[in-house]
Amino acid sequence: MSRYDSIKVGDKASFTKTITETDITLYGAVSGDFNPVHFNSVYAEKTMFKNRIAHGMLTAGLISAILGMQLPGPGTIYLSQSLSFRSPVFIGDTITAQVEVLEKEDEKKQIKLSTVCKNQNDKKVIVGEAIVMLKD
C-alpha cells in the first residue's frame, strides 16, 4: 500500500512549540519582515496588543512542520494554504498546531486538511485549510 493510500479521512496529527524571541529574530532575518510590532517593545506598547507579537506567518510555519514531518510527512508537496489570524501570539506562548484530513482526491494524489493553531489557553490563533500532494 502506498503512503498516500494509508492516509484516511479523519487522521490527525499535532505539533507543539513555544515561540521564543530568537524565533522572531530569525524569522525577521529570513523573511525581511522587521515590522516594529514584532521587534520594538516601545512601539508595541502603543498598539492594541500592548506587547510585541510573533509574525503570523511564523506561527503558521508550525502547520508546515506537521505536513512535512508527520501527516502526510516527508515528501509532501504543499499546494495551498488559507490562514485566518484570529488572535495574537506573544513571546513565550506555547502553540499547538493540529491538522486533520478532510478529503482525498485519489486521481491527483491530493489531500485536503483542516489546520488550526491554538495557544496554551486553548484559544485559536490561526484557522485555515491546506491542500497537499503526496506522490508516493
Next chain:
Amino acid sequence: MSRYDSIKVGDKASFTKTITETDITLYGAVSGDFNPVHFNSVYAEKTMFKNRIAHGMLTAGLISAILGMQLPGPGTIYLSQSLSFRSPVFIGDTITAQVEVLEKEDEKKQIKLSTVCKNQNDKKVIVGEAIVMLKD
C-alpha cells in the same frame, strides 16, 4: 490624514530577495519543518523537482515583509492570507513579491490586497490575497 486614509485602491509595492540555503536552514529551525525535500539533496533528487526546494511558507514570508514594512507598513496587523503554491522555489532563486490594494473597508480599517510572488524568470510561484488592518 491618517495613514489608513492615505492608502488608495491600486497602490502597489514590491520586495525582492534571493533565497539562500541559509534561509532554508533558519526557516527549518524556526518552524520545525525539516521535510527532506528542503534539506536532503539525495532525497530531493528522487522527487518530481529533482532538487531541494524552499519551504513554501518561507517564500510567503516575503509577502509578510511588504505588508509589515511598506504597504500598509509598520503597525499593520495581519488578518488573513490565502496562498496557492504554483511552482517550486530553488536555492538561489530571486523572488519578487508584489502586493496591490484591491479593496478598503473603512469602518473596520481593513485593506484587501492581491499578493503574488514571481521568480527571476517572471514565473508565478505563489498567488493569493491578504486582508490586513491598519489602526492609525
